[in-house]
Each structure stands twice: as structure tokens, then as C-alpha cells.
Amino acid sequence: MTQVSMTVNGKAVSGDVEVRTLLSSFLRDHLSLTGTHVGCDTGQCGACMVHVDGDAVKSCNMLALEADGAQVDTIEGQAAEDGTLNTIQQAFQDHHGLQCGFCTPGMVMSAAALLKDNPQPTEAEIRAYLEGNICRCTGYHNIVKAIMAASGQDVGAIAAE
Amino acid sequence: MYNFEFEKPSTIADAVAALGSEDAQALGGGQTLIPTMKQRLASPAKLVSLSGIAEMKGVCVEDDGSLAIGGGTTHATVASEAAGTFPALANLASHIGDPAVRNRGTIGGSLANNDPSACYPAAALGSGATIRTNAREIAADDYFQGMFTTALDEGEIITSVRFPVPQAANYQKFLQPASRFALVGVFVARFADGVRVAVTGASEDGVFRWSEAEQALSGSFSADAVSGLSVDPGGMIGDLHGTKEYRAHLVGVMTRRAVAAAG
Numbered sequence: 001m002t003q004v005s006m007t008v009n010g011k012a013v014s015g016d017v018e019v020r021t022l023l024s025s026f027l028r029d030h031l032s033l034t035g036t037h038v039g040c041d042t043g044q045c046g047a048c049m050v051h052v053d054g055d056a057v058k059s060c061n062m063l064a065l066e067a068d069g070a071q072v073d074t075i076e077g078q079a080a081e082d083g084t085l086n087t088i089q090q091a092f093q094d095h096h097g098l099q100c101g102f103c104t105p106g107m108v109m110s111a112a113a114l115l116k117d118n119p120q121p122t123e124a125e126i127r128a129y130l131e132g133n134i135c136r137c138t139g140y141h142n143i144v145k146a147i148m149a150a151s152g153q154d155v156g157a158i159a160a161e
Numbered sequence: 162m163y164n165f166e167f168e169k170p171s172t173i174a175d176a177v178a179a180l181g182s183e184d185a186q187a188l189g190g191g192q193t194l195i196p197t198m199k200q201r202l203a204s205p206a207k208l209v210s211l212s213g214i215a216e217m218k219g220v221c222v223e224d225d226g227s228l229a230i231g232g233g234t235t236h237a238t239v240a241s242e243a244a245g246t247f248p249a250l251a252n253l254a255s256h257i258g259d260p261a262v263r264n265r266g267t268i269g270g271s272l273a274n275n276d277p278s279a280c281y282p283a284a285a286l287g288s289g290a291t292i293r294t295n296a297r298e299i300a301a302d303d304y305f306q307g308m309f310t311t312a313l314d315e316g317e318i319i320t321s322v323r324f325p326v327p328q329a330a331n332y333q334k335f336l337q338p339a340s341r342f343a344l345v346g347v348f349v350a351r352f353a354d355g356v357r358v359a360v361t362g363a364s365e366d367g368v369f370r371w372s373e374a375e376q377a378l379s380g381s382f383s384a385d386a387v388s389g390l391s392v393d394p395g396g397m398i399g400d401l402h403g404t405k406e407y408r409a410h411l412v413g414v415m416t417r418r419a420v421a422a423a424g
Contacts, residue, residue, distance in 0.1 A: 002167070019167035019208075022195075042196050046261065055237070055264040061195050062265060063188075065167055066212060113260070131341065132259025 004068050008033070009077030017064050023057075024048045026064035027074060035075040035105050039134070046133035049106035049113075050074045056113035058132070075105035078112070088112055088150040095155065097146035099137035106133050111147045120151050123158060162198040166207040171214060173320055177295050179209040180316035187211055187318055189270025190235060192262045211269070217320055222246055228326055232269025232293075232319035239268060249330035249423070250288070253280050253348070256334060258341050269319035275367060277308040277398065278342035280334060282368035287348030287359030288330070291323040298323075308367045327352050329382075331423035333415040335362075337402055344403055345411040347371075349419040355379040358416060363397050363408045374416055384417040 004021075005014035008031060015030040027033045027050070036059055039047035043061040050059045051073040078086050085093065088111050098104040107130070114121055114129040121129065126147050127140070135143065145155045168179045180187060186205035188194055190212070197203045211217060217233035220242040228247050230239060240255035240263065257263055257271075257280050271281040272292060285292070285301045292299040294317045304312045313319070327350035334346040343362035350357045356378035358371045377386045392412045397405035 018164055020162050020164045041199065043192060043262070046259070049261060052264075056261045057264050058261045061192060061261075063167070063191070063195070063208075063210075065169070066191070066210060068169075110260070129260055132261045 002065065004064050006067050006070050006072050008072045009074060019063070019065055021064045022060050023050070023052075023062045023064045023067050023072070024059040026067075027059060027072075033074050033076050037102055037105055039102065039106075044132075044134065045103070046106040046110065046130075047103050049109040049133065051109060051113060054113075054116070056110055073109075075108060078108060088115070088147070091146040091150035092143070095142050095146040095149055097139065097143045099135075099139045103133060103135045103137075107135070107143055111143075111150065114147070115151055120153060121147070123148065162195075162201065163204045165205055167210070168207065169210040169213045173214060173216060173295050173318065176209055176211060176214060176318055177316065179207070180318070182207055185209055185316065187273070187316075189233065189267040189273070190262075190265035191270075192258065192266040193270070193274055193276070211267075211318065217269070217318075220246075223323065226326060228324045230268055230322050230324070232272075232321055233267050234269075236263035236266050236268070236271075247324060247326050247330070249327075249332055249348070249350070250284050250324060253284050253332040253334075256280070262341075268322055272304075272322065273311065273313060273319055275305060275309055275311050276342065277364070277367040278337070278340070278344070278346075278362040280332070280343055280346055280361065283332065283343075283346050283348040283359045283361035284324070285322060285359075286368050286370060287332075287350050287357050288324045288327060289350075289352075289357055290325070292319055293321045293323060294319055302370075305368050308365065310367070325352065329423040331419040333419040333422065335411050335415055337362075345408050345415055347412065347415040347419050349378070349416065349423055351378070351382055351423065356382060360392075360412050360416075363392075363412050365396055365398055371412065371416065378420060382420065382423075384421045387413065387416055387420065 001016040037047035039045035048060040170176045184206035188208045188210045217231040236254045244251040330350040332348045334343045337344040346361045358374045394405040394409040397408040399405040
């Protein structure tokens with residue numbers, strides 16, 4: 001066992017892990033932060049998306065030890081302490097950007113990473129950025145709408161389907 | 162995945178030493194290696210992470226105008242930092258995988274793996290790049306030796322890659338939308354002394370130079386110059402995503418598109 005330490009959602013955490021432990025496993029199994037979902041476990045679906053030092057990464061495709069010393073942000077850190085949803089989460093609720101909800105943590109984390117770098121993305125830029133996030137409910141349309149709305153743009157420009 | 166030993170050195174020298182033990186494997190961004198290990202298609206005894214080696218990261222322009230990219234530089238960094246000097250390379254990097262893959266995957270990892278459908282091998286071969294390792298410099302023409310096979314020795318690390326900057330260049334990728342690799346990708350680069358054309362995704366021997374097209378384009382850099390040329394489907398990859406004939410056809414189409422876009 002090896003000790004790993006990092007800052008998760010602003011709090012210093014550490015744990016003893018096998019070196020093969022994935023970041024997704026460390027978050028879920030060691031820290032009980034089960035909002036980070038493991039969908040495919042092959043790096044395809046993006047349900048496990050978190051931010052490592054500000055960059056969106058798939059936590060099932062990274063060793064926990066590779067995040068040693070890093071700042072990690074997960075879906076649990078998105079809402080306020082009192083449970084008030086952040087702008088992106090609220091937009092997902094308002095625009096029905098989720099159906100079964102399994103992919104949603106990854107979608108929200110990807111959306112947050114996109115809007116940090118590109119505060120007013122076009123519909124095409126949003127769809128391109130979500131290439132690594134799979135929704136098996138095929139709910140992309142309202143997800144894109146939600147992200148448009150979260151960035152303060154008019155969602156009426158997106159055709160109804 | 163099976164368990165392994167893990168080291169994360171902070172210098173190239175320490176990484177080389179750590180890779181000296183039996184069944185040790187370098188870990189770049191892990192975007193291919195970790196899924197491969199999960200499937201138990203690889204089970205190294207030791208992983209040596211290269212992500213803590215600062216001297217292997219970054220993009221810089223050398224005195225002769227060529228672009229040097231550290232082996233541990235992510236695709237996302239190449240996409241942003243190479244954009245001014247070598248836009249065709251930056252554009253290629255910005256379309257590898259998806260944003261999360263680009264935030265972790267590295268150019269050295271991609272070139273060391275030499276996936277027959279990866280994008281970077283086409284850029285390196287098409288630009289006549291030089292692969293620099295801890296031990297030597299290898300010309301791209303000597304480096305790629307077939308599907309998943311390179312000139313690298315055991316434990317040898319790609320420390321940086323030097324790209325001569327072409328007068329004009331373009332990469333056209335026909336996307337395999339599930340894997341986000343190239344079904345066929347063609348990198349065309351025009352230099353003062355001739356044109357290079359490198360094709361990825363198509364051949365069972367991995368990335369290759371299409372010399373017939375290079376000769377035609379060196380005479381006249383226009384899509385028309387290659388419109389009558391074709392590659393033999395015999396050595397092409399044939400699978401459920403595309404037949405040999407389909408890929409051979411795409412090589413011509415993507416080459417013409419790349420030439421037209423390079424201008």
C-alpha cells in the first residue's frame with residue numbers, strides 16, 4: 001500500500017491505496033464520493049469526468065497516484081454548501097438536461113470545463129466538447145440547451161425536436 | 162488490472178534508471194495503456210510515470226525555426242501552444258480523441274505506441290520530424306517500423322520531437338466516430354525541397370509515405386496533380402468499419418482534400 005494525498009473539492013484528503021487504484025476508485029471507494037459515476041470503465045463514456053488541476057479528465061483512466069498533490073474537483077463540489085445548485089446544474093434541471101441521470105455528473109463537469117475556457121460557446125462548440133461524454137438516453141439536445149442557457153445565451157436559437 | 166510497482170521520477174535520468182528493471186513500462190498520459198492493462202492485454206511489472214518530468218514538457222521554437230515539443234506534452238498543450246508556429250500540427254492535436262483524452266494523452270506516448278490509426282505518426286512522418294530519445298536522435302523515416310512497432314529500444318524514452326515547419330501543411334482525418342481514431346488520415350506538408358505525404362489508419366504496416374503522390378505534388382502542388390493516382394488495396398486494413406478497397410479510395414480522397422486545404 002502507498003499513501004496518496006490530494007485536495008478534493010477544497011479539502012485535503014489522503015489514503016492508503018494499492019498502486020493500481022484508479023482515481024475513480026479512490027474517489028468512490030475510499031472517499032465515498034459516489035457522484036462520480038463509472039459507466040464503461042474503458043475511458044469512452046465520460047461519466048467519471050472530474051477536474052484535475054482545472055482540466056477535465058476521465059478519472060477511470062488515471063491512477064490515483066498520478067493525482068497525488070493535485071487539486072481535484074468532483075460533482076459533489078459543484079453545488080453550494082446548503083445544496084443550492086450552481087448555474088450549470090440549475091440549467092440542466094430547468095431544461096430537462098437529464099433523463100436517467102447516470103451520465104449527468106460527467107456532463108456537468110465537462111460543461112464546467114468548457115465554460116471556464118469558453119464562456120459563450122456556440123452550439124457546435126458545445127457538441128464538439130461533449131464528444132467524450134456518452135448519454136445512452138440520447139438526451140444530448142436538452143443537454144446542449146442547458147449549457148447554452150448556463151452560458152447566458154438564448155436557447156431559442158436551438159431548434160425544437 | 163494486475164497490480165504493479167510504481168515510480169514517478171522527476172528527471173529523465175531517474176526515469177531511465179527506473180526503466181532498467183525487467184518488464185518495466187513507461188507511462189505517458191495512460192489513455193491507451195491504462196485501458197489496455199484493465200483488459201489484461203498488458204501486465205507490466207512496473208510502471209514508470211513520465212508525468213513528473215518537467216524537462217519533458219512544453220513547446221518551443223528552436224534557433225533554426227523548427228518546433229520542439231517535449232515528449233510529455235499533452236495534446237491539449239500542443240493544440241494551443243503550437244497554433245502560431247505550426248497550425249496544421251496544432252489542428253491535428255486538437256482533434257485527437259476528445260477533450261479529456263487531450264488533457265492527459267501525450268505526444269511521446271502516442272508516438273511510442275504507434276497505433277496504426279493514430280494521428281501523430283502521420284504528422285511526424287509527414288513533416289520529416291526527428292524523434293529525440295534519452296540516447297539518440299531518430300529520423301521519422303527510420304522510426305516507424307510497422308503496426309505498434311518502432312525503433313525504440315527497451316526502456317528508451319522519447320524526450321522530445323523536433324518538427325521542421327513546412328511552408329504549407331494540412332491534415333485531413335476521416336473520423337472513425339466510435340473510437341475517434343482515423344479511419345484514414347493524410348498529412349501533407351510542402352517544403353522548399355519537396356512535398357511529403359504520410360498516411361495513417363490505412364495500411365496493415367502502419368503509417369506510410371505515399372511516394373507516388375509526393376512526386377506528383379512536388380511537381381505541381383494541386384489536388385488535380387494526384388487525381389489520377391491510387392494506392393493498391395492489397396496492403397490496406399480491412400475490417401467491419403471499412404474494406405481494403407474503401408480505405409484505399411479514402412487515401413486518394415483525403416490527400417486531395419489536404420492539398421486543397423493547405424493551399
